[in-house]
Amino acid sequence: MQKLDESLLSGLPPFSRLNRAQIREILDQARIQRFEEGEEVFSEGMEATHFHLLLDGFLRVVRTTAGGEQIIVLHISPGQLFGIAAALQRDTYPATAVTAAESIVLSWPSPLWAGFTAQYEGFATESYKTVGQRLGQIQDTMTEIATQAVEQRVAAAVLRMVNQSGRKTEEGIEIGFPVTRQNISDMTGTTLHTVSRMLSAWEKDGIVRSTRKHIVVTAPHRLVEISGH
Amino acid sequence: MQKLDESLLSGLPPFSRLNRAQIREILDQARIQRFEEGEEVFSEGMEATHFHLLLDGFLRVVRTTAGGEQIIVLHISPGQLFGIAAALQRDTYPATAVTAAESIVLSWPSPLWAGFTAQYEGFATESYKTVGQRLGQIQDTMTEIATQAVEQRVAAAVLRMVNQSGRKTEEGIEIGFPVTRQNISDMTGTTLHTVSRMLSAWEKDGIVRSTRKHIVVTAPHRLVEISGH
DNA sequence: GTGAGACGTTGATCTAAAACAAACTCTTGG
DNA sequence: CCAAGAGTTTGTTTTAGATCAACGTCTCAC
Numbered sequence: 470m471q472k473l474d475e476s477l478l479s480g481l482p483p484f485s486r487l488n489r490a491q492i493r494e495i496l497d498q499a500r501i502q503r504f505e506e507g508e509e510v511f512s513e514g515m516e517a518t519h520f521h522l523l524l525d526g527f528l529r530v531v532r533t534t535a536g537g538e539q540i541i542v543l544h545i546s547p548g549q550l551f552g553i554a555a556a557l558q559r560d561t562y563p564a565t566a567v568t569a570a571e572s573i574v575l576s577w578p579s580p581l582w583a584g585f586t587a588q589y590e591g592f593a594t595e596s597y598k599t600v601g602q603r604l605g606q607i608q609d610t611m612t613e614i615a616t617q618a619v620e621q622r623v624a625a626a627v628l629r630m631v632n633q634s635g636r637k638t639e640e641g642i643e644i645g646f647p648v649t650r651q652n653i654s655d656m657t658g659t660t661l662h663t664v665s666r667m668l669s670a671w672e673k674d675g676i677v678r679s680t681r682k683h684i685v686v687t688a689p690h691r692l693v694e695i696s697g698h
Numbered sequence: 699m700q701k702l703d704e705s706l707l708s709g710l711p712p713f714s715r716l717n718r719a720q721i722r723e724i725l726d727q728a729r730i731q732r733f734e735e736g737e738e739v740f741s742e743g744m745e746a747t748h749f750h751l752l753l754d755g756f757l758r759v760v761r762t763t764a765g766g767e768q769i770i771v772l773h774i775s776p777g778q779l780f781g782i783a784a785a786l787q788r789d790t791y792p793a794t795a796v797t798a799a800e801s802i803v804l805s806w807p808s809p810l811w812a813g814f815t816a817q818y819e820g821f822a823t824e825s826y827k828t829v830g831q832r833l834g835q836i837q838d839t840m841t842e843i844a845t846q847a848v849e850q851r852v853a854a855a856v857l858r859m860v861n862q863s864g865r866k867t868e869e870g871i872e873i874g875f876p877v878t879r880q881n882i883s884d885m886t887g888t889t890l891h892t893v894s895r896m897l898s899a900w901e902k903d904g905i906v907r908s909t910r911k912h913i914v915v916t917a918p919h920r921l922v923e924i925s926g927h
Numbered sequence: 928g929t930g931a932g933a934c935g936t937t938g939a940t941c942t943a944a945a946a947c948a949a950a951c952t953c954t955t956g957g
Numbered sequence: 958c959c960a961a962g963a964g965t966t967t968g969t970t971t972t973a974g975a976t977c978a979a980c981g982t983c984t985c986a987c
Contacts, residue, residue, distance in 0.1 A: 540841050540844045554830070556830075557827065558827035558830055559827075563830075600829065601792075604829070605792045607837060608792065608793065610840065611840040612761050612771075614840065616767045617763075618943080649965090650965065662966085663944060666966080669967085681963090847973080848974065878935085888974075889975060891935095891976085892973095898937085909983095910934060910935070910982085910983060
């Protein structure tokens with residue numbers, strides 16, 4: 470197995486204040502894994518043996534209800550830590566992480582967390598910043614689901630994905646990973662039927678173009694209007 | 699102003715591993731304040747100058763949308779830290795804290811946070827545990843709002859309040875702070891009308907007894923059934 | 928003691944979105 | 958190449974819960 474290059478981590482916030490040697494140390498303790506689209510990195514309730522960093526790809530963090538329905542709590546983009554139950558003194562993962570696209574993940578055993586925060590300048594600070602942002606984001610989503618109409622929620626969800634992973638094409642901005650109508654309904658607490666109708670309507674209005682598992686937003690400003698933000 | 703007694707803090711998780719002298723130090727740096735029911739301890743977007751501990755009373759943590767609607771994100775019980783934006787490297791509060799009953803609050807300047815976590819054994823650990831629990835709880839609430847019917851959500855919200863603050867009476871378990879129909883609707887993303895009808899129906903079924911701003915749950919098990927948990 | 932404001936109830940109507948239903952169309956694997 | 962499964966579309970019906978509306982009642986301040 471080839472050695473990982475230090476440059477993989479050096480640009481990322483939790484590691485930005487560390488020198489080459491320190492990053493080397495950290496990398497040498499990591500396990501690297503590749504996941505196919507749709508695989509679970511860990512699942513809800515499972516013992517939190519590791520904490521992780523997404524190097525490449527995309528993840529959905531998902532909770533499943535007793536009744537079998539599921540909702541997508543948030544998405545993880547490359548460069549972000551996830552499954553950091555250890556940071557919050559939990560011993561099980563509170564949600565399931567499933568890849569939205571083929572992904573590369575670094576993992577460290579949970580017990581190393583304490584050492585990382587103690588030894589590495591800025592690691593704790595930046596990690597807790599991430600936790601804070603995520604908490605804020607979940608609160609936003611929750612407020613949105615509780616107060617906004619379905620169309621606004623769906624618009625907001627699409628915009629969130631565009632902001633996290635959008636890449637320019639000639640037609641507009643494209644979401645950088647596969648998304649189904651069902652996925653969007655799981656993000657917004659609605660049904661795939663409603664999402665499908667919504668996208669059809671938007672397509673008729675020239676706001677989006679979409680094919681199977683694939684969405685291009687051609688008029689982002691109009692979506693922003695719809696979302697009411 | 700009288701000196702605060704060390705016993706106020708010694709039983710609480712973040713301080714449980716500290717000795718008298720350390721607790722004295724911490725108390726001497728605190729500001730203590732009394733708030734009437736309905737007052738704001740801090741509000742959304744405000745600079746996070748302090749972090750706080752609720753000694754007595756009850757708090758609601760609230761977010762307000764652009765459209766003026768509000769939702770209650772969680773409740774804070776006595777003994778809990780809150781407004782710990784500093785812990786998550788935020789410089790503004792992400793939500794508003796308003797007292798649900800007359801409350802006593804200790805506050806420390808945010809810059810002390812770093813010192814507390816560094817000097818006091820167990821303080822960081824326990825505080826982050828709290829953050830983790832709160833994150834989990836918000837995720838639960840969000841999942842609930844996204845997937846459950848209104849009656850289930852309202853039942854769950856009432857049960858949550860009962861669990862946090864319930865005290866036994868001859869009639870049943872009483873929620874320990876004033877709650878309006880509007881408050882419950884703000885917790886569940888519904889309207890006061892719907893909540894009112896729901897409580898009336900439950901009262902007819904002998905599950906609750908309620909008067910103005912006051913709820914006694916007479917058949918908790920039935921509420922649990924309704925909530926579907 | 929009275930009046931204003933906050934809180935609560937209940938009825939009638941309306942509607943957004945779920946549920947039900949069925950067909951269409953890619954994609955993939957054997 | 959074709960069959961099965963996954964994803965999508967679209968029509969129709971149904972309903973939970975919002976909205977509109979009006980009135981009752983408690984609390985407290987003057």
